[in-house]
Amino acid sequence: xxxxxxxxxxxxxxxxxxxxxxxxxxxxxxxxxxxxxxxxxxxxxxxxxxxxxxxxxxxxxxxxxxxxxxxxxxxxxxxxxxxxxxxxx
Amino acid sequence: xxxxxxxxxxxxxxxxxxxxxxxxxxxxxxxxxxxxxxxxxxxxxxxxxxxxxxxxxxxxxxxxxxxxxxxxxxxxxxxxxxxxxxxxxxxxxxxxxxxxxxxxxxxxxxxxxxxxxxxxxxxxxxxxxxxxxxxxxxxxxxxxxxxxxxxxxxxxxxxxxxxxxxxxxxxxxxxxxxxxxxxxxxxxxxxxxxxxxxxxxxxxxxxxxxxxxxxxxxxxxxxxxxxxxxxxxxxxxxxxxxxxxxxxxxxxxxxxxxxxxxxxxxxxxxxxxxxxxxxxxxxxxxxxxxxxxxxxxxxxxxxxxxxxxxxxxxxxxxxxxxxxxxxxxxxxxxxxxxxxxxxxxxxxxxxxxxxxxxxxxxxxxxxxxxxxxxxxxxxxxxxxxxxxxxxxxxxxxxxxxxxxxxxxxxxxxxxxxxxxxxxxxxxxxxx
Numbered sequence: 001x002x003x004x005x006x007x008x009x010x011x012x013x014x015x016x017x018x019x020x021x022x023x024x025x026x027x028x029x030x031x032x033x034x035x036x037x038x039x040x041x042x043x044x045x046x047x048x049x050x051x052x053x054x055x056x057x058x059x060x061x062x063x064x065x066x067x068x069x070x071x072x073x074x075x076x077x078x079x080x081x082x083x084x085x086x087x088x089x
Numbered sequence: 090x091x092x093x094x095x096x097x098x099x100x101x102x103x104x105x106x107x108x109x110x111x112x113x114x115x116x117x118x119x120x121x122x123x124x125x126x127x128x129x130x131x132x133x134x135x136x137x138x139x140x141x142x143x144x145x146x147x148x149x150x151x152x153x154x155x156x157x158x159x160x161x162x163x164x165x166x167x168x169x170x171x172x173x174x175x176x177x178x179x180x181x182x183x184x185x186x187x188x189x190x191x192x193x194x195x196x197x198x199x200x201x202x203x204x205x206x207x208x209x210x211x212x213x214x215x216x217x218x219x220x221x222x223x224x225x226x227x228x229x230x231x232x233x234x235x236x237x238x239x240x241x242x243x244x245x246x247x248x249x250x251x252x253x254x255x256x257x258x259x260x261x262x263x264x265x266x267x268x269x270x271x272x273x274x275x276x277x278x279x280x281x282x283x284x285x286x287x288x289x290x291x292x293x294x295x296x297x298x299x300x301x302x303x304x305x306x307x308x309x310x311x312x313x314x315x316x317x318x319x320x321x322x323x324x325x326x327x328x329x330x331x332x333x334x335x336x337x338x339x340x341x342x343x344x345x346x347x348x349x350x351x352x353x354x355x356x357x358x359x360x361x362x363x364x365x366x367x368x369x370x371x372x373x374x375x376x377x378x379x380x381x382x383x384x385x386x387x388x389x390x391x392x393x394x395x396x397x398x399x400x401x402x403x404x405x406x407x408x409x410x411x412x413x414x415x416x417x418x419x420x421x422x423x424x425x426x427x428x429x430x431x432x433x434x435x436x437x438x439x440x441x442x443x444x445x446x447x448x449x450x451x452x453x454x455x456x457x458x459x460x461x462x463x464x465x466x467x468x469x470x471x472x473x474x475x476x477x478x479x480x481x482x483x484x485x486x487x488x489x490x491x492x493x494x495x496x497x498x499x500x501x502x503x504x505x506x507x508x509x510x511x512x513x514x515x516x517x518x519x520x
Binding site: 002006007010011012013014015016017018019022026029030032033034036037039040041043044048049055056058066070071073074075076077083084085086087088089 | 146348366382403407460465
């Protein structure tokens with residue numbers, strides 16, 4: 001069960017914003033879903049993982065990639081060949 | 090180069106973007122019209138993932154599958170509607186409005202590749218490509234009465250697929266018949282160095298209808314609680330048809346199904362919360378116009394740009410990965426995922442393919458499932474293949490209330506050939 005305060009906090013952490021009018025709906029829905037996830041509580045955490053993954057590496061050589069112009073073409077704001085983001089402070 | 094004109098009568102709203110004049114070259118798919126899900130990057134053609142947050146985004150490069158399709162002579166005629174970022178089972182979660190099921194406009198086409206399925210089923214294109222994270226190719230294929238394949242994880246490059254849940258998703262073919270699906274898949278499969286999970290397993294198979302001796306596992310859980318009994322009956326009949334062609338049906342169980350759906354949703358929302366962090370209005374999408382500082386500006390932008398289901402999943406994923414909850418949710422989900430893999434490994438020692446329904450029910454009416462959890466539960470039969478990474482397809486096998494039912498065939502890793510043969514044998518028999 002999560003509270004409306006939890007939902008406010010998570011929406012802030014995730015930068016997805018939330019309106020006061022949405023809080024009760026999101027709280028009820030997320031609570032219902034997390035209650036369903038509780039089925040995982042009964043699992044033994046010691047089931048060994050079979051890891052078939054390995055890192056795929058290549059030599060550090062320059063390969064064809066996007067030009068600066070192509071990289072910036074979808075940006076709303078650019079300055080001197082850089083992306084321009086909102087102020088941090 | 091040759092050209093064709095494409096002006097479909099898109100009464101089902103399958104497309105977000107259509108391309109009126111298309112050039113195409115020579116090759117094995119010469120002149121075949123292909124619709125592409127709008128989360129697959131197409132150079133110079135707007136790619137939105139059916140989200141307001143990517144409105145106006147023009148990819149500067151093609152996804153690997155698009156390069157392959159162009160080199161094979163395919164005519165890419167448009168970008169299809171979908172649930173926003175692939176998050177949904179009905180295509181109702183699109184910023185551009187829903188797609189209609191071509192067989193009954195009061196029903197959903199399934200999702201999230203609903204536009205691709207509807208375009209194929211309505212005869213607007215020869216075939217389509219979609220992406221499948223937890224059933225997003227197979228579900229709409231089942232609901233619209235076409236064939237759809239989720240390949241083995243790694244067999245098709247994901248380079249240029251706008252990521253939602255990387256460890257689960259694959260691009261795959263959709264068509265009206267198994268032969269066309271197989272031809273399309275032979276172009277899509279193969280190694281690409283730009284996808285670190287790519288595996289060098291090309292597909293050069295021609296479907297063969299001889300399935301004598303094929304061992305078909307029939308999991309009890311696929312016919313149990315939550316599955317419409319009429320759908321279950323149609324699929325049992327289809328398995329009888331496979332038996333009449335020389336296959337052998339063997340009962341089996343997948344006990345980890347109990348945990349599969351929760352494991353899937355914890356995993357996909359966790360990956361989504363990370364993947365979708367990049368959509369902040371800085372590098373693509375409508376520009377930020379506010380003078381607010383970093384987090385406030387991003388929050389406003391993302392609240393306005395994402396639909397509710399996307400925000401809900403990002404929040405659930407953020408919660409599952411948060412300090413103090415990680416062990417309870419994400420870690421346990423990975424344990425369950427391993428149990429699903431183990432179940433498939435065990436069963437595939439005894440059988441060649443697994444058969445069951447693709448979806449627990451026929452296509453829903455619009456608005457029928459308004460509660461998110463109820464909607465999630467309808468993915469129960471498709472998510473196990475994504476968790477394990479095994480290939481799975483849906484082939485039409487009958488109707489309930491005049492709506493199509495899909496037979497799902499799941500295979501061993503990199504044995505698409507076998508499930509395609511079984512689907513082909515079935516299709517040839519009932520045609």
